[in-house]
Amino acid sequence: MDRYYWGVDLGGTKIECAVIERSTDKCIVRERIATESDQGYAHILNQIKLLIDRCAEQLEQRPLAIGFGTPGTLDPRHGVMKNCNSTALNGKPLDKDLSQLLDAQVVLANDANCFALAEAHFGAAKRVKPNAEVVFGIIMGTGVGSGVVVNGKCLYGCHGIAGEWGHNVIDPDGAPCYCGQSGCLETVISGKGLERFYFEQSGVELSLPEIVERAAGNDLHAQATLARMSHYFGIAAAQIINVLDPDVIVIGGGVGNIDVLYQQAQQAILPHLFNGELNTQIVKPDLGDSAGVFGAAALVK
Template identity: 75%
Template sequence: MDRYYWGIDLGGTKIECIVIDRETDQSVIRERIATESAKGYAHILDQIKTLIDRCADKLGQYPQSVGFGTPGTLDPIHGVMKNCNTTALNGKALDKDLNQQLNIKAVLANDANCFALAETHYGAVKRIKPDAQIVFGIIMGTGVGSGIVVDGKCLYGCHGIAGEWGHNVIESQGADCYCGKRGCVETVISGKGLERYYREISDQDLSLPEIVAAAKSGNEYAQKTIKRLRHYFSLAVAKIINVIDPEVIVIGGGVGNVDALYDNIDQLILPHLFNPELNTLIVKPELGDSAGVFGAAALVKHL
């Protein structure tokens, strides 16, 4: 077994690499370079190789396996990437191409899965509930993504979409979603969804942080927007608790910073639960922007 385990966070604008010592569980190298995705798929692969070669030179050792956090999902049936906002990756057999170009074993998971994995092994879950069997990680920002960790490993599912909570309908007559449905979790309680709702009821444009501040100052439209967030979040997350019953739910992204989302939220979730009490912990993350690369490394931690 390698003394070190490696992770790559493959973003639209940057690629970051981390190397972690197995004995200490501490990072020994962190490097990043620009993705330059506009130059195409082959160039992205070249940039990944450049970064890994650079880190290997510093370490004096080349990896046998590398975990990759990706801006989309590897379809387990068709073997190609899908739903990537770095569109050059869509339709590509990224894992096979990485294996061939780098002569390594590449293990892939989307950014939401890596977020959940990182907070489980290195962040909030490790601190408050290290023995948690099931963790649900949510990224609520411009969009909504989520991932499930079971016994310390990502759950992928038959189609590679396990945990895609953001595209369940919670408002049947809601706004159109890019996925083709209406009123998805993402369209209702993402940052963009909340800003759109505020604009519809107030005829004014405010950013989410401005809406939060306005609500605290007594703005009735802002308060209504936050109340709507709490209502639909409770309804949507109750469905997750009923199905997978996680010990911890970690909420990242800009919406996850809204303190009102956590205030007595148990009392709003309970009416929608099958169970008569709620013991699931709903918490903020601790790793910030580092979650992606730490989660990618965790993909190969136990190989």
């Protein structure tokens, strides 16, 4: 077995690699390089190889397996990438091409899965419940994404879309979503969704931090925006708990920084829960920007 496990966070602007010592879970090498995705798919692959070569030179050892966090999903049926905002990756057999280029086993997962995996293995979920069977990780920022970790492993599903919590309709009369539906959870409780609702109520454009600040004062529109957020989060979280019954829910992203979300979680979830009490722990993440690359490494842990 390799002494180390390797992870790469493949982003639109940067590619980051972390090498973690297997015996201690200590990160011993961490490097990054520009993606330069505008130069095309082949160039992205070459940048990844350059980064791996640099890290391997420091360790005087090449990886046997590498986990990659990607800005999209590998379609399990067709074997190509889909739904990538780095569009040069779409339609490409990224795992096969990387495996051949790097002469290593390659495992891919999207950024939300890597976030959930990182917090399960190294972060908040491990801290509050080290033996958690099921961890549900949520990224609530500009959009809403999520990942499911069961017994330390990512759940991918038949179509590779396990954890697409943000694209379930929560408000049938809500705003249109880029996915083709209207009133998706992403359009309602994402940062952009909250800002849009505040504007619709007040006629004033504010950023999410400004809305949160005003809600602490006497701005009724801001208070209504956060109350609506808690209400819909409670319904949607209860659905996840009823189906998966996770031990821990970790909430990252800008919306995940809003304290009222945690303060009101119990009363927002319980009316919709098929249980008389709520024991799932709902917590903020521990790892911040490190989650992507650490989660990628955990894919091959």
